Structures are given as C-alpha cells and as structure tokens.
Amino acid sequence: MTPDLLEQGEKRIQARMAALAAQSGQTESGGRAAGFSRVAKAGEVDVTHGRILYLEDVSVSFDGFKAINKLSLDIAPGELRCIIGPNGAGKTTMMDIITGKTRPDSGTVFFGSTIDLLRFKEAEIAQLGIGRKFQKPTVFEQLTVFENLELALKTNKGVKASMFFKLDSAQSDRLAEILHTIHLADSVGRLAGNLSHGQKQWLEIGMLLMQDPKLLLLDEPVAGMTDEETERTAELFLTLKGKHSLMVVEHDMSFIRTISDIVTVLCDGSVLAQGTLDQVQSDERVIEVYLGR
C-alpha cells in the first residue's frame, strides 16, 4: 500500500471518529481511536478506498530460495481475480501468506485499509472473513450435504455449544439459498461420500459460504471436474462475484476465459503481467514462460 493511501485512509478514519464523537457528545479517549493495524470494528472491513486486499513488496525465502519476490498485488471488493502462472511460480505460497499459514520475511499484507493480516494467526484470519478452498475436496463423507453445511456454522463453537446448536430461521434461509447456489438443492439428504468429485467441490464451497466470507481464495477449483461440472462451476463463480471477492488460481484456460475480468500472471514469485486474458495471452513474456510450453 502506498504511504499516500495509508495517509488518506487514516485521515478518513480520524474524521469519522471525530464525527461520531461529536454526534454522541463524547471526546475521543486517549489512544483508543481505531488506527491502521487495528480492526476498526469487529466484522467490518474498510474498503472505502476501493481495495479489499493489498500486498506490497512481499518476499519469502525457503532455504535461501525466493519463492515470493517483492510481490505487489491488490484486489477490489467484489472482484473475481484469476491467477495463473507456471508450476513453482509462487501461487500457493501467496495464498499461504494471505491466510497466515506462511509468514513473509518482508512486505505488507492488508485486508481492507485497516487490517494488517500479518498481525493475525491463521484461525483469526479465517474469522476475519477470508475463506480458503484447497485443491482437494475436504467434506465429511459420512455426513449428509445438509449436515456438512450445518457443521460449517459450528466450527467456531465449543463442544457443548455445538451439541445443542440449532439453526435459527435466518441461518435456515441462508442454508437453503446456498444449497440452491451450489446446485445441490436436490441432494440435501445424500451422504457427501456419494457425491461426484465436482459436487464435493461445490459442497465445500457451500461450507465456506455458510461463514459468509468477504474474500474467498480458491486453488484449482475445477481440476478433475467433467466439462459439465466445470461449466456449472463457472456459473457458480459468476453468481458469487460481486457478493464476495474471489481469488481463483487455475490452469484451465477455457474456464478462466469464461469467468475472468483481470488475470494476473505470476512467475518467479512476482507479477509478470496483468490484464484481460487476451492481453496476457498475447504478452511475449507470458508466452515464453507459461503459455508456450
């Protein structure tokens, strides 16, 4: 994030705090005003300057090898960003950094303009509203579709609270809506273990959606899917776009063509090119390192 943006955001927050204090007739108490690197209000992500995710100059090395090398990238709220790049480009490592699995050696990672993700642990980052889907589906095979979705709401609760957990009407409505979105409304009572590979992937996406993430990171979501499943997944992602921000890592170019607005090409741990799919596909450097293989 540029110092300019940081400064503008900080000024805006201070102005808002001052306005709130004036409204309630209170004065701001020493040191308690929300500032950068703090969550202004639980559950809120400040996207007022148009970015939900910011990475700047991020680097990480493993045994002296730079897997991520001064990577800078940002994503707008509601955007569906596709990430492509050759094997070993650093795509998974980038997602590991955003979700707190890997700590970078240097750089800045912000969720909105106020949440410094490097200050949070992996589980806390998930609670802040960043959901991640790994390549392999990880649903509970012995439970039904319904039970899997219901369970997704219990993940943050203790054992006792989970045992007595019952969906309220808003949660039931949400579950019904998500079942429809993920194309599993007709399979609500089926065991997850009996679903096709594609349906398991959709169910896992549904489980993430139950937690209403603001940003979803999806690693090769259509790998191993049939053509029809891939098409339906594209429909699903286009439905999610706008309501959630999505970062999709994929190698399937026809899938990317269907869903993408902006495509970012990673190579050697940093951004090699960015633009529409047509733009990056005609970029000589991209053809050389990735598409022309």
Ligand SMILES: Nc1ncnc2c1ncn2[C@@H]1O[C@H](COP(=O)(O)OP(=O)(O)OP(=O)(O)O)[C@@H](O)[C@H]1O
């Ligand atoms: N924990 C680790 N220890 C050592 N090296 C690692 C580790 N994680 C990643 N790497 C290396 O960092 C580089 C980037 O790996 P990464 O998995 O992020 O690439 P990728 O773009 O996701 O590749 P792919 O498309 O094959 O999944 C690779 O050379 C990889 O071997």
